[in-house]
Amino acid sequence: MRFKFLLAIFLSSSLAVSAQHTDSLFLRKIYDEALVNGKPYQNLEYLCKKIGPRLSGSANAQKAVDWTKKLMEHYGFDRVFLQEVMVPHWVRGEKEQAKIIAGNQQISVPVVALGGSVATAKNGLTAEVIEVQGLQELKTLGEQAVKGKIVFYNRPFDPRFIETGAAYSTASDQRFRGPAEAAKYGAVGVIVRSMTEIIDDYPHTGATSYEEGGNKIPAAAISTKGANQLSALLKQKGAVQFYFKQNCQTLPDVLSYNVVGELKGTENPNEFITVGGHLDSWDLAEGAHDDGTGVMQSVEVLRIFKAIGYRPKHSIRAVMFMNEENGHKGGTKYAELAQKNNEKHIAAIESDEGGFTPRGFSFNAIQPQLLQKINKNWKSLLEPYEVDRFINGGAGTDIEPLKATVPAVILIGFRPDSQRYFDLHHSAKDVFENVNKRELELGAASMASLIYLIDQHGLSF
Amino acid sequence: MRFKFLLAIFLSSSLAVSAQHTDSLFLRKIYDEALVNGKPYQNLEYLCKKIGPRLSGSANAQKAVDWTKKLMEHYGFDRVFLQEVMVPHWVRGEKEQAKIIAGNQQISVPVVALGGSVATAKNGLTAEVIEVQGLQELKTLGEQAVKGKIVFYNRPFDPRFIETGAAYSTASDQRFRGPAEAAKYGAVGVIVRSMTEIIDDYPHTGATSYEEGGNKIPAAAISTKGANQLSALLKQKGAVQFYFKQNCQTLPDVLSYNVVGELKGTENPNEFITVGGHLDSWDLAEGAHDDGTGVMQSVEVLRIFKAIGYRPKHSIRAVMFMNEENGHKGGTKYAELAQKNNEKHIAAIESDEGGFTPRGFSFNAIQPQLLQKINKNWKSLLEPYEVDRFINGGAGTDIEPLKATVPAVILIGFRPDSQRYFDLHHSAKDVFENVNKRELELGAASMASLIYLIDQHGLSF
16 A cells, blocks of 8 residues: 555656656747747837837727738638727827926926827916825825916836836826826826836826816826926926927727737637737837737747647637727727637736846736745746746736636736836837847747646646 | 753744844845945946946056046045056057958958957958858868868857857857967968847957967958858858958057955955956947946945945955956956965955846856755845846856965856847947946845845855
8 A cells, every 4th residue: 555655656756757847848949949930029120110109099000900910810820810899099199399487497398298188278288387296295285285287296216116017006196197186176287207217308108097077187298307307496496387288189989909819729729828918009109118029929929839839728819909008998808708708718928018038927816825836836947948936916907807707817927027118118219129139039938838838737736 | 951952943043034034124225225326327327438448458448447446435445456467458450341252242241350369461361261160160171171261150149048148158169269270270361250149230359369379360250240141142152252451469468457445344354255347348339238337336336335334244345357358367366466465255256247137146166055055045035136046157257266266265156137248248339328227236236135145144054
């Protein structure tokens, strides 16, 4: 009995070792294909340079839909299809103008309208500025101090966070909720310090949101250099006026699409592992890191599997979500359709933190025991590629709605190095030239590796 | 007895937990200082933009010596001093010219003389080209095939390596030994494919070495695009000629210096922990990542300790080594003086792989058990900063000689992310603009953290 028991342990551990060895060899195959024959860099170049900015509802967004569909058809994926989705259509209009007016001094500063903002009057808006460090200070100051003024939200990124996403998270309420809150106290406009730590002349846009029935006041982001200048003048002069002019507007919703490519599962074709990014981008640049890298890596995952002849057990989907930036309509639609079509989703991975060197993956709200098991089983396999940091954390805006419609799904965020992302994010600097070929390829290979492991072994252990 | 024994275990583990807690708080203090008040970025800007390229023996190298000495004096380190060292003085002269001559076609291509190379004749060198993939193929072909020709070493980086340093290591024999070997078979010149994976128009220089008494033939690096073009034409046409002209020369040796800053140890002032990088650089750019970042991070380590009021037990030195690129004279001198002055060196850390996001440290040739202990004791402390990858591996060219003169020293290499380094390394692209402020600061903080732990707990466990 005892001997049989020991033999069983020996055999099962031998099998485990041999499975590990098979997996290890297979991961090496994935990386070799990605690093030797990788295509995401040239595909990204096309998306950035031949198509360019692709804000939801724009002609360029439609071009990106058509082209990525063709690309995946060209790669011969088993199925390539579109999912219809109505998206908001906000347009910036003419380039914005802004200046600080301090006594006789007039200083031009770079601003960009926040996504979703209303325009100023045709000849612009001029008012006295009140600087606040955030929503709490606004509330404390109240209507008496704020009424008739332009509220200037100037709380910077906290540099002490190691992960820059955390600095973004704790600063971005100023942009997203700041204008709606300021309007409640009678403010006539809002200027928000750009959501970045870097000090330069590039303003960073991003979505803001008004309240249903609330007053809609124009809102713009100012470059960090401009914000420092404005703040210094306020300290120096006491009272300073600000002028800005923007003629952005929201047009009627437009029919657009998620683009989906699929490799059919050989054993469980109605069970899915999804990998995706968002195809739309802000209008100021090429949406290279946000999120051209994510969509091109997702396509690459499927291309790698086909190239090395891997036939997955489960169906694997690359999803180019539409409208992450200003509405999340594509992600919501994907989740709705998953429920409607009774699709079982095992896992969904999103790459939307840039195409930098991969560090690991964050698993959204999973049990500590499961995370421990993932670490125990897979950490050593991914260690040679330095992408073995598995943590609990956020996953991605586009895949989040899936949790509500397919509760069993495990949501996973791809975690690249975060240091450079917010230097570029939502600004005119988010261009192809700032993407590194190898970093992009390593990210695709790491996602393909994790998907292979999930496809082979599941996530229930 | 049993009770006492348990109590002892309890007390000692409590003490361990409490020491861990103290260390953890202290590391947070180091990072806060680095990220909030960090100075390496502005110091690097000065070194790159106000001084610039600083090849050994040049006037700029001397300016860099004078300025870093003043900088450390300004920070009020306990002792700042120079170590005299004679260094080679090679100069490039006029910009090189080169073209591929294929029948009637003449195609200009970018080349740079290799460091240490001799000049061509005044009107240049023209000869038929023979392409080889490395030293082995050269040997196989032999004198009959090689004599009178220009040998073109064209083995590219192997993209399958995850760490790019490994690709460099396996390709760079072509540059370092290629010209001396080719001369043995009667070659009249050498062209080497630039040591990078990226395909562009920038040639990358680097040291080559002739053999004592061997024939010295002129040698240059060609950009990767130029190399691909030359190789394609060779395949297409069979016979192709190459022309290049360079008038570099080696002048008499020059007196130069290592620059050393020191915080005096409170308990063991004659026991040292050294952190350093090299102050010299190649002449084509600003030596930003190679190795301005390393020297400015080393100064920053001491500045952080002073700023947060840390009085180390052992003496901590920031060393700006001279002449890493083409002679290693500074590192050799430092090791000689350590022996002569009977200094006990506990550990030496070098940062010479760029100022990118830190990943960990490599410990040179240490016992596996010691590496295990380092991991067991310190990994969790550095994990929040994502710089907890401790491996066995190379340390750094400047600190290597110390092992021979002070055998007890532990040599440690700072390991930043490696993906972008060889895109820039030794080329005109190695400029300040390609350095990221936060990445640089995180590197300095990670080195300060490791030095703090070594200073507090030693490396003997």
